[in-house]
Every structure is written in structure tokens, then in C-alpha cells.
Amino acid sequence: MKKASVLMIIGSLLLLGLFVFPLWNIMLGAPQYPEPLGMNIHINGIRGVQEFDIQNIDGLNHYIGMKTLPKPDEMWEFSTFPLVVGGMVFLGLLIGLLGLFGKVSYKWFVGWFVLMSVLGLLGMYDFNAWMTDYGTDLDPRAIMKLTQPDGTPMTYKPPLLGNAKILNFNVTSLPGVGGYLLFVGMLLTLVASYFGWKSDKIKVNSETN
Amino acid sequence: MKKYTNLYFGLLGIFALVTSCGNQGKSSSGGALSSGAAERVYVAPGEYDEFYAFFSGGYTGNLTVYGLPSGRMFKEIPVFSQFPTNGYGYSEETKPMLNTSFGFVPWDDAHHPDISQTNGELDGRWIFINGNNTPRIARIDLTTFETAEIIEVPNSAGNHSSSFITENTEYVVAGTRFAVPVPQRDMPIKDYKGNFKGALSFISVAPETGRMDIKFQLMMPGFNYDLSHPGRGKSHGWFFFTTYNTEEANTLMEVNSSQNDKDFIAAVNWKKIEEYVNNGGGTIMPAEYAHNVYDDHTHTATSTMKKEVLTVDPTKVPGAVYFLPTPKSPHGCDVDPSGEYIVGNGKLSSDLTVHSFTRMLEAIEKEKFDGEAYGIPILKFEDVLAGVVSQPGLGPLHTEFDGKGNAYTTFFISSEVVKWKLGTWEVVDRQPSYYSVGHGMIPGGNSQKPFGKYYISMNKITKDRYLPVGPEMEHSAQLYDISGDKMELLYDFPTHGEPHYAAGIPAEKLIANSKKIFKLSENKHPYAALTANDTKIERDGKDVHIYMSTIRSHFTPDNIEGIKVGDKVYFHITNQEQDFDVPHGFAMIGATNAELLIVPGQTKTLLWEPKKVGVWPFYCTDFCSALHQEMQGYVRVSPADSDLELSWSLGED
Numbered sequence: 001m002k003k004a005s006v007l008m009i010i011g012s013l014l015l016l017g018l019f020v021f022p023l024w025n026i027m028l029g030a031p032q033y034p035e036p037l038g039m040n041i042h043i044n045g046i047r048g049v050q051e052f053d054i055q056n057i058d059g060l061n062h063y064i065g066m067k068t069l070p071k072p073d074e075m076w077e078f079s080t081f082p083l084v085v086g087g088m089v090f091l092g093l094l095i096g097l098l099g100l101f102g103k104v105s106y107k108w109f110v111g112w113f114v115l116m117s118v119l120g121l122l123g124m125y126d127f128n129a130w131m132t133d134y135g136t137d138l139d140p141r142a143i144m145k146l147t148q149p150d151g152t153p154m155t156y157k158p159p160l161l162g163n164a165k166i167l168n169f170n171v172t173s174l175p176g177v178g179g180y181l182l183f184v185g186m187l188l189t190l191v192a193s194y195f196g197w198k199s200d201k202i203k204v205n206s207e208t209n
Numbered sequence: 210m211k212k213y214t215n216l217y218f219g220l221l222g223i224f225a226l227v228t229s230c231g232n233q234g235k236s237s238s239g240g241a242l243s244s245g246a247a248e249r250v251y252v253a254p255g256e257y258d259e260f261y262a263f264f265s266g267g268y269t270g271n272l273t274v275y276g277l278p279s280g281r282m283f284k285e286i287p288v289f290s291q292f293p294t295n296g297y298g299y300s301e302e303t304k305p306m307l308n309t310s311f312g313f314v315p316w317d318d319a320h321h322p323d324i325s326q327t328n329g330e331l332d333g334r335w336i337f338i339n340g341n342n343t344p345r346i347a348r349i350d351l352t353t354f355e356t357a358e359i360i361e362v363p364n365s366a367g368n369h370s371s372s373f374i375t376e377n378t379e380y381v382v383a384g385t386r387f388a389v390p391v392p393q394r395d396m397p398i399k400d401y402k403g404n405f406k407g408a409l410s411f412i413s414v415a416p417e418t419g420r421m422d423i424k425f426q427l428m429m430p431g432f433n434y435d436l437s438h439p440g441r442g443k444s445h446g447w448f449f450f451t452t453y454n455t456e457e458a459n460t461l462m463e464v465n466s467s468q469n470d471k472d473f474i475a476a477v478n479w480k481k482i483e484e485y486v487n488n489g490g491g492t493i494m495p496a497e498y499a500h501n502v503y504d505d506h507t508h509t510a511t512s513t514m515k516k517e518v519l520t521v522d523p524t525k526v527p528g529a530v531y532f533l534p535t536p537k538s539p540h541g542c543d544v545d546p547s548g549e550y551i552v553g554n555g556k557l558s559s560d561l562t563v564h565s566f567t568r569m570l571e572a573i574e575k576e577k578f579d580g581e582a583y584g585i586p587i588l589k590f591e592d593v594l595a596g597v598v599s600q601p602g603l604g605p606l607h608t609e610f611d612g613k614g615n616a617y618t619t620f621f622i623s624s625e626v627v628k629w630k631l632g633t634w635e636v637v638d639r640q641p642s643y644y645s646v647g648h649g650m651i652p653g654g655n656s657q658k659p660f661g662k663y664y665i666s667m668n669k670i671t672k673d674r675y676l677p678v679g680p681e682m683e684h685s686a687q688l689y690d691i692s693g694d695k696m697e698l699l700y701d702f703p704t705h706g707e708p709h710y711a712a713g714i715p716a717e718k719l720i721a722n723s724k725k726i727f728k729l730s731e732n733k734h735p736y737a738a739l740t741a742n743d744t745k746i747e748r749d750g751k752d753v754h755i756y757m758s759t760i761r762s763h764f765t766p767d768n769i770e771g772i773k774v775g776d777k778v779y780f781h782i783t784n785q786e787q788d789f790d791v792p793h794g795f796a797m798i799g800a801t802n803a804e805l806l807i808v809p810g811q812t813k814t815l816l817w818e819p820k821k822v823g824v825w826p827f828y829c830t831d832f833c834s835a836l837h838q839e840m841q842g843y844v845r846v847s848p849a850d851s852d853l854e855l856s857w858s859l860g861e862d
Contacts, residue, residue, distance in 0.1 A: 035789075052726075052787035059761060059788065063835070143836060 001106070004195035005099035008109050011188030012092025014181045018043050018085050022176030024127070025049070026158050028057065030168045040176055041127075043081035045072035064167075065142025066156060067134060077126060088116055092189065099196065106196025113189045120186070124160070131157050246699040249690060252279040257720070260652045260713045262665060263322045263336055264686070266290075267707025270317040272338055272349060277652070277663050277713060278688055280702030288347045288356045289317030289340040293803035297356075300805055301779065301814035302734075303503070305512035309361050310497040314343045320709040321372055321436075324351075325414070329376040329441050329657030333718040335419050337372040337381045344368035346383050346412060348419055352722045353505065360421045361498035363518055364391045364408040364428075370437040370542075373655065374414070376445050380479065381421065383410040384450050388431030388457070391520075392494065401459040405431030408520075409450060411479055420502070425486045425519045427477065427530070430583040431457055433466070434475070436541050436607075441657050442548035444566040446480035449551050453538035455582070466538065467557055471590065473532040473582070474542055474553050476569060481529045482521055491521045506733040508812050524584035531573060532582055534590040535562050541607035541648075545616065545631055546657050550595055554605040554618065561605050561618060563634070565595035596634040601627045606647060607710075609654040611661025611691055619646040619666060626666055626689065628696055640696045642687060644670040651691070652713030660715060664689040664696065667708045674701055684708060725789040727810030734812035736781035741765050743783075746855050753778045753855070759793040759807065760785045761834040763859065764827070767842030771855035774819055774848055780805075780827075783812040793840070794830025804830050819846040 022040035027049070029036035037057050038049030046069050048054040058068040072078040092112050098104040135157030138145075146154040146167070156166050159173045175183070252258055258276025266273055270290030274283045291298030291307070298307050298315055307315055317340035325335045335357070336349045344362035349355065362368055362383045370384030388405035390396055396404070407429040412421050432452040440447035455472045458465030485491070496518040503510040523530040535553035539562070543552045551564040572592040579589045604622030611617070615637070618627050624645045628638040646666040653659040666689070671682040683703040690697040729739055738744045738758040744765045747754045753776050758765045764782075772778055784793050786809040795805040797817045805813045819825065829840035847853045 056788045059786070 001099060001102065001196055001199045004106060004109065004192045004199060005096050007188050007192035007195065008099060008112075009093055009096035011185045011192060012089050012096060012112070014185030014188065015085055015089045015092070017181030017185075018178040019082065021178035021181065022047075023179045023182070024173065025176040026171060026173045028169045028171050030170070032168075036170075039069065042178070043078070043085055045078050046070065061156075063143045064146065064154075064156060065139030065144075067137065067139075069134075075130070077130075081123070084119060088112070088119070092116075096192075106193055106200055109189055109193040109196050113186065113193055116186055116189070120182075128160050131160065246690075246697065250278040250280065250688065250700040252276065252281070257716055259716060260660070260663065261716055261719055262650070262652070262711050262713040263324075264667070264704050264708040264711040265319045265322050265338060266705055267320070267684075267709055268318050269706030270319050270340070271706070272319060272322060272336070273705045273708075274354065275702075275704075276716075277665070278699065280686070280688060280700055282705065284354060285705060286349055286354055286356065288338060288349065289314075289319055289343075289345060289359070291315040291803075295806035296803050296813060296815065299803035299815070301816060302507075302509040302812075305510040306356060306359055306501045306503060308499045308501055308512035309343050309345070310363070310499055310514065311343060316342075317345060318342045319347075319706075320369065322710060322712040323372055323374050323381070323655060324712045324714055325378040325419070326374060326376050326656055327378070329445070331653050331656055331658070331714050331718065332378075333714050333722070335378075335414075336712060337374060339368050339371035339383060341368050341386075344371075344383065344385070346372045346381055346421065348381075348414075348421060350419070350505075351719055352724050354723070355503070357419065357503050357505075358421055359499075359501045360412060360423070361500070362408075362410050362412075362423070363496035363498040364389070364406070364426060364520075365410060370409070370434040370450050373437050373439055373448075375439045375448070375479070376441045376657065378414050378416070380411045380424065381414055382437055382439070382448055383412060384434035384437050385409070386433050386435065388433060388454075391428065392496075398459050401431060402457040403431070405457070407432050407434050407452075409434060409437075409448075409475075409477065411482075421500075423498075423515075423518055425482060425491055425521050427482065427521050427523055429475065429523060429530070430585070432473070435539065438542050438544045438551075438655065440544060440548050440566065441546065444544065444548035444551075446478060447566070448477045448479050449533075449542050449544060450475040450477065451535065451539040451542040451553060453540075471534040471536050472538055473587070474535045474539065474551060474564065475585075476531045476533055476551075477523075478529045482526055485526045485529070486519060486521065490526065491519045493517050494520050504733075505727065506731055508727070508732065508734050528573070530585050531569070532585055532587040533564050533569065533593050534579070534587065535564070536560065540605075543608040543610075543616075545610050546612050546659055548657075550631055552608045552616065552618075554608060556604055556606055556621070558605070559600055559603065561598035561601055561608075561629075563595045563597070563631075564593045568595065569593045596632070598629050598634045598636065601629060601636050602639070607649055609649050609651045609664065610659050611651055611664075612653070612659035613661050615661075615691075617649055617651070617664055617691070617696075619649045621645050621647060621669070626664065626696065628691075638695050640689060640698055642666045642668050643674055643685065643701070644668055644672060646687075648708070648710045650711040650713055652715065655712070660713070662690070662692050663713075664691045665711060665713070667704065667711065669707075671703070675703060726787055727808065729783075729785060729787060729810045732783070732810055732812060734781070734783070736779070736814065737812040738765070738781070738783045739785070741785075741859075744857075744859075746771075746857050748855055751776050755780050755857075757782045758785050759783070759795075759829065759840075761791065762829075762836035762840045764795075764829070764840065764842045765859045766857035768858045768861075769843070769855075770845040770847075770857070771853045772819060772844055772846050773851055773853075774822060774846060776819060778817045778819065778844075779814050780817065781812060781814045782807055784809050786810075791833055792831045793833050795827065796830045797827045797844075798825050806831060819844070822846055822848055 024041040027038040260277040287297035344365040348358040350357040365385040367386030369386035391406040409427040413424040433454040437450040454466035537555040537558035539553035541554040602620035602623040688700040738756040784807040
């Protein structure tokens, strides 16, 4: 249980990386952008990979009538996410420490992991919903109004994960360093749960023998 | 499977045999075709050249930037000449760059570029170039590749033995070609002899900013100072100038100034003079010369007229200047990378004279003088001579060095480049040039560390080298591979104007420093429109100032009314883009100057004086975006007595 608790503590601490590193990264390359434009999605806002990338992405997007990228105070998510992540780190740390002193069982670890997974999925859903809105809610007076081959308006939603070709741009969407730290951290808490469960089983077995 | 493996290795063996034969062929043959010259100058699409080469534009007054080995031209940097392409010398901000004591001079003859150095090696911070006709020295910033500063040189005429820099960029040196009365005065031309002076100017360069200032002018006898080069390494602290017309003739120079068997190389111990000046030596004399400085934050040049200059009489500083007799009107004055050899390219001599710095010091120490000229000791030719390259060709002009013990001299009359060995003075190779080569260049050739891979000859006569284009042609350069024992001619390419010299530097020394945009947040132009909200129009009598902005793909404002005939309309245009390579242009119908090309973050101003009533369009001249063609606007011009108020708008009906 000691090993499990330490892993639980490390796992939840890795989430702190989200306060420094981006959760997600979207890069936009095109023939005339050999050095691609890019945005890093942090839990508290969207920042350019290079100093002026956000301004330049907005500049290009105005042709097709997309809204400008949201500033931190224009989306509730950017003030809520840090609180949620901070809260989960605190909770994970607390559970881990209590586990270390034998106050709580591995089931709390499982509980934390399930809660974090649910929150993560909700976050992804929310992120995807925003991207759908961002890519489809277009200014009716846009300079370029393009349509799909079937006549429906072109949408410009970036992919949640992986590559997509949007007009002249190749868009690649992948987790950022913070995102990977989140996954590794969550994985560690899952491993912690497993070790906790195993040591619990050994304890039960030795007690029954 | 085993059989195929054997076959595979067998093929590899044959391939190795073929390629090794090819290599042998390459080193043994001098023929360009047989050795894959095309491959060696081919830079594939999207790939970069190995070297930058900066060619002086001669009578274009500008500097061009090329890549080596491809010979592709990347940019023309306006320096001494108005440049309608981007508005240099036409925009209100850059007009002061071309200010001189003679007023606005929109042209010059740009000659000898030289790249800044630290510890005798190229550092790639700045490149300097001289204006020959209206004596000026310019400093070009190698982060923006734009002219940052121009200083006029007083008491000078035909600023030809310039602009060469010392090995820590302590000074950029400018010598006069014409001797002139100092100060200028009304006097008979025939009284030249003994009365005219030859000013050699040492212009200090501030180590951090590169800011130039004339530290002192050495007032030499009235010879013609043709070219110069700094000492380096052991001879650091000295500067060498070739002279001609030591006869001091004032007419039919081609005959009268070619009579002396020997002219001089003037050896100047500038460290000694610097010390003399720092201790209060020298005479301040009244002078008038312009000092023009461009600021990257205000995007504006200012011109200041300076009123005095410090002059030094060489006879007042013992041990500072000596004359080295050198045969027959020497042109180029070139110092090898070690600083030991000083090559005097006696253009009317059939031999090439090389002086020894060590022997010169010995002769000075032993005071073995052969008389004096105007109080300046003349050393004995035999005492300073290191060696003679015997009968190498006709009409030697310039010598460059490869850092491997070889020198390359251009011969104008016999139209060839001759490679010879320092120390043994033997000619090891010669290659024809097409035609009549003037100067040659090896990247880093004027430093302790040349990059001896390529040699470029700059040829004065083009004739039939390219498709005919009428009587007037661009000049021609030729690229030689000098990495082997023999020189190999690889390539011909036309150059813009008349390059009198070039300076080359490995590309990696400049690439990372090259700016992509100017930051809008650092723009301190007084008329900048940093946001769309800053756009406005102000009237001050007949002067109308329009604070206009550009961003893909519109001007703000694009509808302007209330302008009247007789107004002076200043379009102050700020490019609000912060994306690499998105300039906007601006052209106004009826403007009598030029267009503006404004790079991201910059503000430039065009003056327009409307003469006719009407509604007149302006537009963006640079294909900036898919909606470039829509990037346009109108100015309504009313009669002079109209009382229509100023108004402006964007996107309103």
C-alpha cells in the first residue's frame, strides 16, 4: 500500500504540469507557411507558439468569417479549468497521504481516477463542442463563402486529434506536454489503484490463512 | 536470397569503382564539363547557398546581395541612391539619409564593401561601403539589411581608398583619390603641386551601436590615394595606402601621372596617431559635413550637419607615416591574412611587388631612409621588398588570399586571374576571365581567416557572354572553385551596376540574425497608427496628416474627403501586420515621387500635393493577399476655396 500511495501522490502531482505546459497543441502549415502557425491550448488560455501566431491565425480566419480566438476572459473554461485541476491535485495528494498512513483504502484511488476520467471526458466534449462552434458559426458577410461539393457550407473545425486538410492548411492537433503529463499522471493513479488492490488482497489472504 | 546479396555487393563494388574514378577525374582535369561544374553551383529549390556575397553596385549607388555558389540575387539594398522600389530617398523618413553639405544628393558611386570584424575575423554585424563621388561612408545593418547610417567625409574628393576596416572594427578608413585644396578655395588649378592635400580619414565605429564619428583626418601630401587595406595580426595598428600621381600633375593625367618609375605605398601607424590625438594632438578646423542616422524604432532618419573636424599633420607625429616605393601607379593594396605581406598591384608594371612588414619595421628601426617627401621619410625599395612575382601578366589590379598560402591577382589587360604562392612568388595557375577582370573576392578575403573555397572575379567587360540586350549591359561575374590545386571556372552570372569589390561571408553567420518583422509594439514613429483606433486625419493649415493603417486587405481609412487643391498631404502608413513577408505597398495617382513599400510593423510617409479637383484613387502595390486587388481607396479633392470639412471612413455607406 505504501508503493501505491507514493504512486498516487506522484501521479496527482504530475497534473501540476498543466499550469506550465499546454494541454493541447494545434499546428497549421500551408504552402506559404513553411514555418507553421501554431496555438497552444493551456488550461487558462490560448497562446501562440510564436509571438504573433494568434494574431496571424485570426487575420487569416477573418477571410472565411471565423470568430477571433477567445481571450482568457471570453470563456468560462479558462477560469474554471485551473480550479478543477488544482482541486483534483489537492484531492489526489490528500488521498495519497491518507493512504500512506493507512487511513483510506485503494478504493479512494479508484474513485479519484474515475472522477478525473469523467471530468477529462467532459473537458474533451466541451473542447470539441467549442471547436465545432468555432469552425461552423461563420460570419454571414465573410469574404470567402465556400461550400462542400454537396452544396452545404464548408466547415473549418480543427480535428480533436490527428490531421485534417482545411483549405490550404494542414492542421495537426495533438496533446501538448501538459496533456501527456496528465495522461501519465492518471495512468500512475490507475497503477496505484492496482497495487493498492493487490496489497489489499495479499493482506486479506494472509489474514484468512 | 544469397545470390541476390552477392549481386548487390557486386553492384556496390562497381559503383565504388565508378565513383572513385570520377573523383580522380575531378582532381586531374581542369575542364568544367568533365568535373560536374553544374552540380557544384546548383542549389536545389528551397535549399540555401553556402555564402552571402555583397556586391557593390558601382554607379547604381547601391549594394546587391547574392548567394554563392548559385549566383542568385536576393536583394538590392539602397544605400546612396533613391530607390523607387520601396521609397528609399523618396519617403519623408528616408530623405535625410541622402542629405549632404551640398544638399540632397540622390545618387553616388558605391565602391568597396567591407564586413565588420572581431579579432580579425568576420563577425557579420555590419557592412560598410563608400560613396565615391560625394564622399560618404555608409553602414548597413546586417539584421535588417538596410542602410543604418551615412557620414559625409569633408576635405575629400573621390572617396576611393575606402571603406576598409581594422581588425576589431575600431575604424572604417576613407582616403581621398583626388588631392584638393584644404580648405577649399578659389585658386589656379596649375598651382596644385605643393598646395593641394590628400586627406586620409579615420572614422571610429562605436563597438555596441556601430555609430560612426570622424576621429581624425591625416593631411597627407597631394598625391592620389587609390586603395588601402589594414594591417592584421602582427601588422595590426598600421594601415597601407597605394598612391599614384606622386608627380602631382593636374592635367592629361594618363600621361603626366605615369612618369615616375615608382609611386608609394603609404604606411600609416594609426595607433600612434590615435595616441597623439587622445593626448590632445591635432588641429580642429572648420568643416561642414552631414551625419545621417536611421532609427529602427522611429523608422526615421535624422540628418545633423557637423561643423568641425580634427586634422593631423603627419610631420608632427614622428614615426607615424612612411613611404614604401612601389613601381608604377599601384592600384590595389592588399595585405595577406598573416599581416606580413603587403601587395602593391602596380597596374602599369609587368611585375607584382610584395613588401614585407617585418623588413619595413627593421628598416624603420635602422632609419635607412632614401630621402623624404614633404617631410615624410621614404624607405629604400630594396629594404622593404619581400619578393617580386615576375611577369605574371599585364595590368595587375587586385589580390585576394585563400588562407592556404596562395594569392590570386586580377590582370585587367591580359584578362586573367593568376594564382601564385606567397613566399616563393611562383605562379602556379592562371585562368582567363571574360573579360578584363577588375576586382576579385574570396569570402573573408580581407581578414585573418579567409574561406578559400570560391573565388569571384568581377569583370569590367561583358560583350557576348549573355543574350545580347543592346549596347548597354550589366557587368559579369565569374565563379571559380579554388579548393583544389588548380582554379576551375564553374559559372558566369550578371551583376547589377558595376561591382568594384564584394565581400562574402558564410551564410550561417547571418541567417539567424536576419529580422523577419519589426514589432509594432516597438514602433515609436510619431505618426504611427498602431491600432485601427489610431487612424485619423489632422489639418494644420495646408498640411494634412493622414494616420493610415494597412492590414490584409484594406486601408483604414479608405474614403477620405475634405482635401483641397494646394494641400500638402502626408500619408503616414503603418503596416499593422506582424507576419513574416507580408509587406503592403502604397501608390497615389499623381504623386510625383514614388511608391512606398512598408514591411510589417513599419511606418512610412509619402507626400502628395494634389493639383487637380476630383476623386482620386490609391491602392496597394504589393500582392499582399488573395484580396490584394480590393485593397484600394479614394481621396476626394475639392477646390482650394472649398469649405468641405475633413472626413474619413472605412466600411460605412
